Amino acid sequence: MNREKVMTFVKKSLKILPDKTYIKLYYRFRVGRKLNIDNPTSLNEKLQWMKFNYRFPLQSIVSDKLLVRDYVKDKIGEEYLIPLLGSWEKYDDIDFSQLPEQFVLKCNHDSGGLVVCTNKEEINYVKSKSKIEKSLKSNFFYIGREYQYKNIKPMILCEEFISDAGKIPMDYKIYCFNGVPDVTLVCKDRFSKNTHRASYLYYDQEWNFVPLNKGDDTILDPKIEKPKNFEKMLEIAKKLSEDFVFARIDLYNIKGKIYFGEITLSPNSGFDADIKYETDIMFGQKLDIPYWNDISRKI
CATH class of the missing domain: 3.30.470 (D-amino Acid Aminotransferase; Chain A, domain 1)
Structure with missing residues (x-):
């Protein structure tokens, strides 16, 4: 069993543990060091400390790939946003005939739900659907116990492919x-x-x-x-x-x-x-x- 499969197994096995217990165990496994969450000195340790001591609603807004667009628009202007082609709750609601030849599908609540299409005639729709729907069913919070992801409503968005x-x-x-x-x-x-x-x-x-x-x-x-x-x-x-x-x-x-x-x-x-x-x-x-x-x- 390779390291990636071991990590997946460990994360699934430890999912039922309380947040701090999970983080300490997973930190030791992933980083290879004991976590000092009470007196953190490294960036990795301080990011763990922040998960329990630094929480406010804006974190969830900017972590949502749809809602963050309004934040960016207000801060620096709409011209820096990749054009949005649509958003949906379900994969089956996507009308691919209305999309251009190149586009990017992604989920708003995680980092794994991503499909890059550079040629619509060559895209594997079965694999794309499987990947996106798998992401929609997951709660990204449980991977690293990052509070900002816990209550994001899963959505699909489509952006222009910038090359x-x-x-x-x-x-x-x-x-x-x-x-x-x-x-x-x-x-x-x-x-x-x-x-x-x-x-x-x-x-x-x-x-x-x-x-x-x-x-x-x-x-x-x-x-x-x-x-x-x-x-x-x-x-x-x-x-x-x-x-x-x-x-x-x-x-x-x-x-x-x-x-x-x-x-x-x-x-x-x-x-x-x-x-x-x-x-x-x-x-x-x-x-x-x-x-x-x-x-x-x-x-």
Whole structure:
């Protein structure tokens, strides 16, 4: 049984456990370290702390891929939103004859319900339906016990397919600590059939590659071009993250045209096993627990 199947089995087996017990056990299994949730020092640990001590309604709004559109529109303007082609409660309600040749189907409440169609004549409708309906039946809360996902009403939405010279564009994920943009994680070729082509590399604000992931020290020349209007992307990230002590703002940039992707409040649900331990600690130092204690909010 491979690691992914083991993780799925563990998550299903532990689903009935209380939140803190589940998180401590799963953290040990996924991250490989004991979780100190009472006196957290790393980013992963602090994200777990926030699950129980930092809750307010806006978190659920920005975690809903449909509702967040209004938030983005109010904050930075509608021109940064990928055009919405429709939304539905049931897969069978989708009239594919009304959709363009290229589009993206996704669920609003998770990160797995995604179907990218680059040619409507070649799409496998049976597999697409199975994938979307499976996501609709799931509650993303139980994977990482992130409160913001617990009560989101599952929906399907369809957006225009935005491409960079016919390819799926790179994803720029900007880490913002206390409303201040910091490093950018660039995700390239994520959906390539050749998984070895996929890359996840961090860059600082001067666009210098920084080896923050495990194995990055062996990369000699990452060669990812700095996006046009990068300073504008940082400005957007600052505005979209200002209501949160931590947020990762995901953007696309196609020849200078910036699109909003999503707002992620807990990257990898606070179980990020890809970053180095030193990175985890460094990120954690950028968030100040006393500052949180002054503004902790619970529902």
